[in-house]
Amino acid sequence: MSESVAKTNGPNAAVTKKPTRGASAVTWADDRLGLATAAKKNLRKIFPDHWSFMLGEIALWSFVILLITGVFLTFWFKPSMGEVEYMGSYAQLRGLHMSEAYASTLDISFDVRGGLLMRQMHHWSAMLFIAAMLVHMMRVFLTGAFRKPRELNWIIGGLLILLGIIEGFAGYSLPDDLLSGTGLRIADGLVKATPVLGTYMSFFMFGGEFPGDDIIPRLYMAHILLIPGLILALIAAHMLLLVYHKHTQWPGPGRTEENVVGFPMLPVYAAKAGGFFFITFGVTALMGGLMSINPVWKYGPYNPSQVTAGSQPDWYMGIAEGLLRIMPGWETSIFGVTLSWNVFIPGQLMPIILLAMVLAWPFLEAWVTGDKREHHLLQRPRNAPTRTAFLAAMITLYGLLWAAGGNDILAVIFHLNLNHITYFMRGAVFVVPILVFMLTRRWCISLQRQDNETLLHGYETGIIMRSAEGGYTERHLPISPEAAYTLTARDRDTVHEVEAGVDENGVPASGGRIAAVRARLSQAMYGHNVQKPTAQELDEGHHHAEDEHAHEIEAGLDHSADGHQFDGRHPVEGEELRSH
Amino acid sequence: MSDHQDNLPATGHTDGAHPGGHAPARVEEPIANPGMERHLPRPTDVDEAAAKRAERQVATFFVISMISAVLFCVAYFSFEVGESPDTFGRIGASNLTLGLSLGLALLCIGIGVIQWARKLMADVELSEPRHPVASSPEDRSETLAALSQGLEESGLARRPLIRNTLLGSLAMLGLPAIVALRDLGPLPDIKNTLEKTFWTPGARIVNDVTGRPLRPSDLEIGGLVNAEPEGLVEPYDGEREGIEYLEGVELLAEKGKAAVIVVRMEPEDVTEETSNWGVEGIVCYSKICTHVGCPISLWEQQTHHLLCPCHQSTFDLADKGRVVFGPAARALPQLPIEVGPDGYLVAVSDFREPVGPSYWERG
Known part of the structure; x- marks a missing residue:
């Protein structure tokens, strides 16, 4: 057993020394916590190295950055829909009546030094968080890293993506500007389309008729406590399972299903992962400093009778937007009730079905192959042609729906007829993924x-x-x-x-x-x-x-x-x- | 090479050998695993000068980080955000300098640490054995034994009455959990909320920005005005007696339903049914899309089509607001209007059908 724990990876053998100050600190702590037994294995735990293993790390560090910047924002943000007259620094909106939420967002942007930077970093890292999770999920899928014993971690990851998207939408809605209010209004329309319960759900969500004055405080609670708490718990479970299962590795000389080859946690991985946190944080800070995102002061306060042309949600909502746009206007009125297929199917059913299809794939694969063995060696995408083709088809569908979600912008940029783009997309979402599947x-x-x-x-x-x-x-x-x-x-x-x-x-x-x-x-x-x-x-x-x-x-x-x-x-x- | 491969089943399956089902897959055929590649030393491993150089590089990054952190503080106290939100490429001097200095301070720590790991920390790859994820059969059976002994000692199996009532009481706790959420909102009083707007017979139609009431002569052929009922917009020359002026939450809720657009077309272009509810080719429609409720705003004069910017539902205003394109299922509700006694455009009544998105009880 003693060979199983790496003792050194340096060229020189360790030499016994007198107990140092560090050693006595360890003794003090271990006398009280007894952690040495667990730590002895894990301090030098081996992690395999590959660039694609960094994608999940981006997601993890982005979440940490979200927590840090988010705490900063809570010091000044006022989650209230009470009406105030804006008297802050931004001249164009001074004297306007608006909700306290919007006014305090303007204050963070113009009267709190570093506030705009933190707001923009918060928004950029949210984009990065969801994007990194999606790309990490593709990596896991394409290399078969979801196979036994990692199926549960695959499901946890899927839940994290879903929660991340909901969390993003809640945060996007908080500033109560014209765009976010329009987003909430669309959400109200989606909720109302729920069979039987829709109207009740809408009234209970908004504390009465839309927009009411409850939704911002409620979303605030969900955004800073409930959903981040769930995400944090799931991330903890995700990481614990990762450590317990030990990371997958690419096959190669000396790499087998029975070992894990790479660098020890201390010092190499601690340094690389810790350093990478600072790099992610630094890049986010540069993005927040150099690239404008969600300039809410340009949209104005929410007014339910106004909307801007070319309004777009954050990118991760793009597929729901595309689904809503290309769905034909089907509605059934029967026995005195209304079933809005045109909203219920694209807005509620399809996004969940698409995610469930991808999440269910590992179980389909395990059932078809009847394979009950553990797999720790990754597969190249080419060596699982059907799986790779399935994901390529799903990515294509995602891309098409994304494009459909921006059909008005495509029409303007490429001088195309908006209606033709929509008709094309209605067919393309069925045909193109199949072609891509066969081709891949x-x-x-x-x-x-x-x-x-x-x-x-x-x-x-x-x-x-x-x-x-x-x-x-x-x-x-x-x-x-x-x-x-x-x-x-x-x-x-x-x-x-x-x-x-x-x-x-x-x-x-x-x-x-x-x-x-x-x-x-x-x-x-x-x-x-x-x-x-x-x-x-x-x-x-x-x-x-x-x-x-x-x-x-x-x-x-x-x-x-x-x-x-x-x-x-x-x-x-x-x-x-x-x-x- | 062939020796090794002979020991392995051709299919690579080893299910039979490991009945536990948690045996790792084996892939070592047809070429035997040649074993880990030999470690080649880096220049910093063998050349003390190179190692020193790397050490200085790492330290330099850390020093740049320190300087950047100081620069952040300088920038913080040097620039007021509000004074110049648009300088330097519309980013703002404060935001730009804070972002650059903070970014550099963080980035240089990261780059320094990774450079340190790559150049100076030991880079010999090590191998660690994996163990089956499942516990050993002994542990598993001990756990199962402990579990069944615990259950046995509790008497849960022998006393179904206790088990069933416990399950029942736990299930019933769901009721308080759900009922306690009842006050999240009022029950939908659909007749007085979703199916009623601020429009009343004789209500003046006012411009939604200026608050000025509209006369037929204010509208040119092809023109469009965004409007609201009087009382939802700040009046342009003082409040009129007998009109209720809303504020705050009620104002937003009513504005969201009562918003209308008034357009004027050539009377002969408009269908008879449509013009019956209008005045001299002037017709008034709800501004709230019947799809998911966005305010509709894009007016195509030539075709009399109105396009929703959110999901591109398109309505024909010359023909009862019929859907001509897009995901909306229902026509845009038309508001019947007439010219009031003082020459202003007024509503004949409220909308004759609910405005905005569909809902279950809509019928």
Whole structure:
């Protein structure tokens, strides 16, 4: 067991010293807390290294920045819809009646030094938080990092994204400017479209008829206490599970399912992660200082009879906006009640369904493969063509809906007819993701073939050899054993056969239809994948290369074959291409 | 190489060997794992001068950070935000200098620490074994035994009466939890809220900015005026007797429902049904979109279409506010208007149908 804990990663062995002041501090603390047993393993815990593991870190640090800047903002923000006359520094709005929330947001922007910086940093880091979570989720999905034992962490991550988006919308609504008020009004319309309960939900949310004077204080509570508390708890669970499971790693020399290879937490990871916090914080500060975001003073106070053209929500609400815009105007009035499909489906059902589809994928995959093993080695996206294609299709759908959410802006920029864009999007959201799915899958499978080519015949050197007969071939050279091992370090896919409907005793197999569905899915999801070569195929491939190309390779060795003879400076005998 | 691979099942599945189901996957075929790559020392590992240089670099970053932190304080006391919110590319001198100095102070700590980690901290990759996530079978059975012993000692299984009443009482706690939220808002009194606006018979239509009541002659053909009923806009020449002027929350709620647009078209362009509720080609519609309630504002004179800027529902104002495009399902409600005794445009009545987005009870 003692070898399992890394003792050193430096070139010099540790030398016993007298107990230092640090050691006595540890003794003092351990006498009271008894943490040394847990700490001895974790201080030198190994984390594997890869740039893509940094994406979740951006999300984590952005959340910390949100907490810090958010606390600063609470010192001055007044979550009240009481009417006041603005008397602050911003001349254009002075003397106007507005809610205290809006007036205090203006005060933070113009009368509190550093207030605008903190507001802008808060907003930028919120964008960064949600964006980083989404990209981190894509990384986890594309590399199969969600597989057993990490399914629960996958679900926790999905909840975090959902909560992050709700938290963002709540924060966006707080300044009570014209844009955020319009956003709340749309939210009221969405809530009212809920079957049976909609009107009650709206009245209970707003404390009466929209807009009322309760919604800002209520959203404030949700924004600074309830939702951040939930997010914090889920992040804690997410991180604890990460530490317990140990991070996934890419396959490679020395990396197996049974180990984790990388750098120790102390000092390398503590330094890298801690340093990265400051980098994220610093970049956010630069963004807050240099890039204007949500200039609420330009929109004016909320007025329910006004709206600005080209109004857009924050980017992460873009897909809900797109869904609302391209939905046909369907509504049913029956038995004296109204069902607003045109609002309920795109505004409430679809966003949840889309998220649920992505979150459910790991469970579909586990069921179809029947794989009960733990997986700690990541998969390259190409080696899971159906999964990769599914996410590509979902990303395409997301992008299309996003574009649909800005159809008015697209119409202005590209001088297109707004109605035509909308009609196009209504079809495109069904057709384009399917095309992208098929294309991505074929693309992945081609890449798998190319990997096998590289394994069997070596890599393309770019050196063209001319044989004595006048034929041209490209010289291939074998890849390094390490690279070859890395390419083959993946599982073979097993495809379930459709079994006969009866077992050996002639009794219909229980769940026969379900088994058949599973077998068909297995065939559809994995049947087309290219498997890595067997040891025999590799052997044959190498012999083939040696037999076929030995003379060429050797022939090439006696003169320069670096392509310089074709650079135009040397006459090449029999070379006709350049003569015209 | 072939020796190793022979020991492994061809499919890579090892389910049978580990009945617990938490065996890790194995992928070591057809090429054996060549083992960890040899560590190559960095220049800073072998060259003391390079290490010294890296040390100075790291320290320099930390010093720049310190200087930036001081600059932040200087900027804080040098600039008032309110005085110059638009200087320096509309960012504001205070915001720009504070952001730059804070950004540099933080960034330089981060860069310094990472440079330190990359150049000077040991960079030998280490390997640590993984253990199955699941507990050992002994631990698991001990836990299960403790669990069942605990349950046994509680008598929960033998005394279903206790179990069932406990479950019942816990479930009933849901009632107070839900009922306690009752006062979040009043029950929707739909007749007096969603289905009623500030418009009354004879209410003057006033410009929503100036508060001036509209006369038919104020509107040119093709023109559009955003309007409200008198009482929801600050009056332009003092309050009139007999008119209720709203303030605060009520004002916002009523403004959100009563907002209208008044347009004038060539009378022959307007359908008969529509013009019956108008005056000389002047018609008045709710400004609140029937989709999700945005105020509609984009008027296309030539086509008589009104476009909602939020989700692009388009309504034909020459034809009862019919939906011609977009996600809205219902026509824009029209307000019947006439010319009052003193020559101003007034409402004949309130809207004849609810304005704004649909709701379940709307029918």
